[in-house]
Amino acid sequence: MVDVVTQNLQKSQDALDYTELKAPFSGVIGSKSQQKFEQTSPGTSLFSLHQPNQLKAVIDVPENLMSQLVLDQLVLVNWHGAKTSLNARLSSVATLADPIKQTYTVEFIIDPITNALPGKAVNVAVSFNIKNTSYCVPYAALSGEDADKSVYVIKEGIVLEKAVTLESLRSNSVCLSGELHTGDAIVTAGVHYLKPEQMVANTLVKAFSY
Numbered sequence: 001m002v003d004v005v006t007q008n009l010q011k012s013q014d015a016l017d018y019t020e021l022k023a024p025f026s027g028v029i030g031s032k033s034q035q036k037f038e039q040t041s042p043g044t045s046l047f048s049l050h051q052p053n054q055l056k057a058v059i060d061v062p063e064n065l066m067s068q069l070v071l072d073q074l075v076l077v078n079w080h081g082a083k084t085s086l087n088a089r090l091s092s093v094a095t096l097a098d099p100i101k102q103t104y105t106v107e108f109i110i111d112p113i114t115n116a117l118p119g120k121a122v123n124v125a126v127s128f129n130i131k132n133t134s135y136c137v138p139y140a141a142l143s144g145e146d147a148d149k150s151v152y153v154i155k156e157g158i159v160l161e162k163a164v165t166l167e168s169l170r171s172n173s174v175c176l177s178g179e180l181h182t183g184d185a186i187v188t189a190g191v192h193y194l195k196p197e198q199m200v201a202n203t204l205v206k207a208f209s210y
Helices: 002-017 061-070
Strands: 026-034 047-050 057-060 074-078 086-093 103-110 123-127 136-137 148-155 156-168 173-178
Touching: 026 136, 057 061, 061 103, 061 156, 074 103
Parallel strands: none
Antiparallel strands: 026 047, 057 103, 074 086, 074 123, 086 103, 123 156, 136 173, 148 156, 156 173
16 A cells, blocks of 8 residues: 555656646736645646736727728727827737627737736727718617728618718727718617618617717
């Protein structure tokens, strides 16, 4: 029995000697998922790392807006209480959509800063054209693919299609220019079920500002 215990102890010691902790990059430990003396196994994540000097802003972008983004595109990032916006550039784009939200994850590397912490909620502003007067609406209001973008406006119970041009992207909205006017009733849900000149009734109108 003593020999068996000794062999098991030696086996455990050999396994410990061969154990390595590998990280994909150098960084600061943000949290640990296991405590001292807990049993673990190969492939188990023990720590989470972050790089305070190379923070990223991550947003979800609908499929019909992905063609407007290019690598190294410059954007502005800010958050609640920030006095100025920070410069960032597009560093990576997911090629698979989220199975539930049907959006793509886009990452922007922020210029080195010292007063922001990982996990902070931020606003990302992506500008395409700032020469025209624009109106910001929810992503769900936008219809069409590639350059053929439009929104639906309800006027006297009739659906009117208005061609628009993308001016900028924000965290929760898209800013457009075109034949739009202050006070227009823009459809923000179910646009894929509508068609021009269709008559609608029992609409719920809400005023919003983005």
